[in-house]
Amino acid sequence: MKWYTKLILPVAAVLIWEIAAILVNNPYILPRVEDVFAVFLTPFADIYGSGSLVSNAVVSITRVVTGFVIACVIAVPLGIILGRYPRLENFCDGLIQILRPIPPMAWVPLSLAWFGIGMTSIVFIIVIGCFFPILVNTIDGVSRVKKSWLETAKIYQASDRQVLSKVLLQAAGPAICNGLRLGFGIAWMSVVAAEMMPGASSGLGYLIMYTYNFGQVHIIIAGMIAIGIIGIAADQLFRILQKKKFAWEALDK
């Protein structure tokens, strides 16, 4: 497969969209491709007093990164401990399994009740959203570290700290990184959804909800495309990191 084969369908979709837009002939239902494209040509222009495409994107990214970092700081060490001590993991498993399937959005009312409207609430939703994929993947990665690798470290007089940094984190690295990638993906979806909730006043989710009130469908679609592009970019970043840092994992069979 050549790289450009991946582009065939998106290009076809844009063509069909353009033809459909011409036929529909109603920008409140389906705007023309060039109208949406035009929004990206003026990324810093204010949109009906809600800020620009870029400023709202920056707000969303800041929230996601804040929540993501908080979730990492808690979930990665906890995952390492639980992965290392199966009995403790067994003890905590019930709670993890009950909380894990609750979608981040279901936490919105509780979050509003606890933290009110604002940054804290949204960050809380993001933390909840990416916490479990990071935790579960870290536990999995750490618990599957080969026993012979750990015993080798003991034989060579490695301290607990050396076992952690030179063996456990290295060996579980690919799984942890995978958890971070999945977690970030969920965090990104959560932020957009959280920003569409009543009370939000900035962010890409807010922007597309707000412009809906003005019937500006071309801005809605431009906002959606921006959300998609940022999501892909973040995902690719994690993939590149995974490939560069953990090339051994795919090759060591």
Next chain:
Amino acid sequence: MSETDWDKVWVKVEHATKQFFTKKGTVTALEDVNLEVHDGEFVCLLGPSGCGKTTLLRMIGGLDAPTSGTVEIDGEIVDKPSPMMTMVFQEYSLYPWRTIAENVGFGLEMMKVPKDKRAEGVAKYLELVGLKDFGNSYPYELSGGMRQRAAVARALASEPAVMLMDEPFGALDAQTRNKMQRELLEIWEKTKKTILFVTHSVDEAVFLADKIVILTPRPGRIHEIYENPLPRPRDRTSVEFASLRKKVLQVIEELEQENANL
């Protein structure tokens, strides 16, 4: 290396018993094992699978504790891996995220040996095992035999007195295995290490060992410690080699027979 001191006892196992407690009941893996390994000796632990020979090696290595009895290395009771010894596992013990040189230097790194001194040791032992051009390769780029050579180099690099080897060539094909055995003997003669080697191959034990420790099937007991009289270098195709191999094989087969009749 200093002169070999045959009176020096590196490993001393006294009345060691190892039991595993499972849901189905108690399994006695080893029963009342007594063993001494002297300086510079090449000792093979030989027995059918499940006889507890690996368990015995792991107890000496400080990875498992005996249920009763004691294990001493250089006069000190073993309750964790001793810096006097290293262990070579059957496979999967090299770290795939480290180059061969980084793997060989692992022990020295853990002991916080400075980088330049570490590089010296790594180079010396890579050369000794014939891997000096592969320092920058990763384990997955090497054959099984080369990987085990690297594992041996890693074990030697931390300059232990005793090297424990748990069927290190068990996963290799017959030809590579024979070659590795010859190389290991060369290294042993050069470095004068004390080696305790677990195997289930009679051929391997007869080829390598000064002393062959024959263990009984579960519960593992020492049936006999056989002094290997064959002069080195040993010739696998010689009549003497064949007759000794036959003798040891008969002992093992009798033990298995007895076990089956129980």
